[in-house]
Amino acid sequence: MRSPGRTKRFVSAVALVVTGALAVSACGGGSSGGKLVDGSWDDVVAAAEDEGKVAFYIGASADQAQRVVDAFNEKYPDIEVVIEAGGGDIVPRVETQMKTGTEGADVFMHADPAWYRAHEDELLTLSGPSGEGLRADAWIVPDKAVDVHGSPYSMFVWNTKMFPEGFSDWDDFLKPEVKGKLGFRADATKSAAGFLDFVETNVSEDYLERVGALKPKLYPSVVPITQAVAAGEVGATVAALPSVVKQLQASGAPLDFAYPDEGYGIEYVSAALENATHPNAAVVFMDFLLSTDGQESLNGDGYGVPARDGVEGALDPAGWTWQDSEKLTPDVLADWGRKLDRALK
Structure with missing residues (x-):
């Protein structure tokens, strides 16, 4: 986890080849009615495809979100992604959803690491293969929330x-x-x-x-x-x-x-919400977001700084001060x- 108050430096490193099996936490889904399956990663993917949908709320450009969605649907064509983009107004909307249990965001990405630390107990646990090999300081909340995009x-x-x-x-x-x-x-x-x-x-x-x-x-x-x-x-x-x-x-x-x-620069953090209506699709989407392909879709072509090393076309703003x-x-x-x-x- 990154220590608040210090300047972060990002340095290049060799790409990491990551393998492993996923064992998703068997904790219950949100009050909106969804449940994480208690089984293998294949079981989770099957449940995600049965849900058939994931709502991605992002406090950034909808165009950038679409890059991620296009890449995600190449791998998971049977899961529809609904993008909801906004600015500071998107935070109270998500918080209202979390308090009332109404349907809304399944995955939330926003430029405020402190928010995720404050809502640690309301985030789903991630323990998948794409969580391996991330930079140690990318985890904002261990096993739950990740700094996926430094802009x-x-x-x-x-x-x-x-x-x-x-x-x-x-x-x-x-x-x-x-x-x-x-x-x-x-x-x-x-x-x-x-x-x-x-x-x-x-x-x-x-x-x-x-x-x-x-x-x-x-x-x-x-x-x-x-x-x-x-x-x-x-x-x-x-x-x-x-x-x-x-x-x-x-x-x-x-x-x-x-x-x-x-x-x-500012750090965008992403997590799957504990009260997600589509919790299996949420953890599958998050796992993709943390993968090399997901990180390239989010940060490649000069769009930002990734959560893992070896992402082609990502920025390396060494010495910059981060929010x-x-x-x-x-x-x-x-x-x-x-x-x-x-x-x-």
Whole structure:
């Protein structure tokens, strides 16, 4: 498990070939009515195919989730995956489901490791073959929740028609020609507040105030900011996600990007929920997500940092600072909200 409060470093290593048998925990499924079978992995897969469905709730790009689903269905064509993507709003929806026992998420992926630690008793136990060979620090909750995707967040993105020379340094965004053309977040979620804390600590104590002087256009998350850059509504941003940028580039948007030498990233954790309506399909989906093929679909092509070594095309942002969600308490978030209000509004 990763220790909160320290900078994580990811290093390359040889690929690991993993084999083994799966013995799924025989604990009961959720109050929605599902039950994990007590048997072999083949029995679990058969039960998952009988369930025929798994609901994948993800606090990230739906396009990135679709990459995973497409790869999953190549191996398990008889299990339909329903994607529900969202931002910070998806957390209370999942929590309501967990409290009321209503149908909803079977597998939940979100950028807040602390949330999974706080809900350890409400997660299904995983003990399958794909759980073997993961990085030791990938397990956020041992045998239950995994850091499946490390995503850069400090990401310089610009519209190549508006800024053909691009941006290579934090100070490039403070130039007079950027005034009124910068997209910036308006709220202080954990991801955004952690980013602001990183900038204040590692870039400049008054960077937020200097950005405010440029009269940036404000948005509720990095997704609409990046879309606005692609559309030419604004010209650049200092925070984005590779999954969003790459999908827009693939559609022909005039975007380019660069990573700063000192960067900040967020960790997306995934787990199967104990009250899953389709618990067997949930553990089968999680097992695939942890496999080399699953990790490549989630992190390959430069999309992110994987939970295991040897994933082709994955990022290796050695030396980046990663979000410490434990220290981003409600009081800290409220304080950053007030700082944003003073600097930007």
